[in-house]
Structure formats: C-alpha cells, structure tokens
Amino acid sequence: MDVRKDVRRATVRPRPGQAVILTELPRGLTSGLPRTDRQAIRAIVGMPVRLVEYDDSGRAELQFVDRRGIIHFVYVHPKYVRPVRRAHRGGR
Numbered sequence: 001m002d003v004r005k006d007v008r009r010a011t012v013r014p015r016p017g018q019a020v021i022l023t024e025l026p027r028g029l030t031s032g033l034p035r036t037d038r039q040a041i042r043a044i045v046g047m048p049v050r051l052v053e054y055d056d057s058g059r060a061e062l063q064f065v066d067r068r069g070i071i072h073f074v075y076v077h078p079k080y081v082r083p084v085r086r087a088h089r090g091g092r
Helices: 003-011 036-045
Strands: 019-022 046-052 058-066 072-074 082-085
Touching: 019 058, 036 058, 036 072
Parallel strands: none
Antiparallel strands: 019 046, 019 082, 046 058, 058 072
16 A cells, blocks of 8 residues: 555545545534534535535535525535545555
C-alpha cells in the first residue's frame, strides 16, 4: 500500500458536481432553524449529497432533497466534507 497515495487522496478537494459525504454536523449549523430543517440536515450526515460549489469564503455548498421533497442548501467548512468513495473494481 502506497501511503503517499492515501495522503494525496485525503487532501484532494472534491469538485463541484461530485457526490460527497457530510462527515459530521458542524457545531451550530442547525441552531435557530425550524425543527423540520434541523431533522432534514441531521438525516444527511453520512449520506451522499451533491457538492454545488465553494462560495467566496471557501465554504462547501451542499444540496439535497429531504424525504418530503424539499430542496435544501447548506454551507459548511470543507473539513466536514469528503468525496464519496467509489466501489473497488478489483485488478489493482
């Protein structure tokens, strides 16, 4: 196993349009939001969502649709986002 490849993968910033995982709920992200919005955001932690873009402050803009069909956008520091891992296809 090449450790350099693992380090490089860990530091690669996901590109807009990619599926990403919100790895944890940043502190204060849901403070002051309606209960339904808080529930929807909590439900996506660990689930694939779409990375729309990075804003001028460098935050990742994530988009998802909740179970009621409502579209949500959340902005988080990129440290809370990782790319969705592709399934291993064997060979190497």
